[in-house]
Amino acid sequence: MSGRMEGMNVLVVGGGAGIGKGAALAYLDEGASVTVLERSPRHAEALTEETRGRSLRVVVGDATAEPVLTEALEQAVDSAGKLDHLTCCVGVFDHYASLRELTVKELVDAAEEMWRVNVLSTLVAVRTAWPALHEAGGSVTLTLSESAFHPVGGGVLYGSSKWALRGVVQHLAADLAPGVRVNGVAPGGTTDTAFSGLAALGESESSVGTVSGRDQRIAAGTMLRVTPTPADHAGAYVYLADPRASRVVTGLVINSDGGRALR
Incomplete structure (x- = not known):
């Protein structure tokens, strides 16, 4: 039986691990x-x-670089130059850095890196893909975080970048309408995640996913008492990408956080 996205061309920026x-x-x-x-x-x-023999290809490169994005887009579009959907998941984490503990130089360098990777790269990806998305009447899904709604799940640098993406969803929804829908998913704390740290603070890949007791603390902070896996968020992404199920949905952010807001 055919799936609900049969025949669609999709580009996932930052799709090699985690959510x-x-x-x-x-x-x-x-x-x-x-x-x-x-x-x-x-x-x-x-x-x-893992996906050998299936309709998935991987382009290796830095998603903040326009030539790399262009190469990935060329791989993703069909012969008519159409792209049905773009999902953006690129991001770096601030390891809960406190403003009080950073020098002014560290703050400026880290903030510039955070903005460039978490926000500007998303805008560049959408701008690069827009002609192909417009040709297809496609859609965009951005990845936010519970940090875009509450002071949890990161420090002020990470949180403020995700708050910025809340605005990006609504502004792009207005800017790209009526031809392209723009929505977002705001996952809560998730097991088996893979974060890159801020190079400006000398960080590499985050180890937050292996911190003792983390999954239990996440579950305790939600109404549903669960710690989501990446697969738990996937349904929200599929719904927003489905041109039939979400045909009249744009400017929306789905909070897949287990009810964090109600705690």
């Missing part, structure tokens, strides 16, 4: 042809091996 990978695999399961742009060669290789 982005969960969304990419869900699109694939629903019948889409999926292209993933992933910076980590290790994650790219693992995803390629």
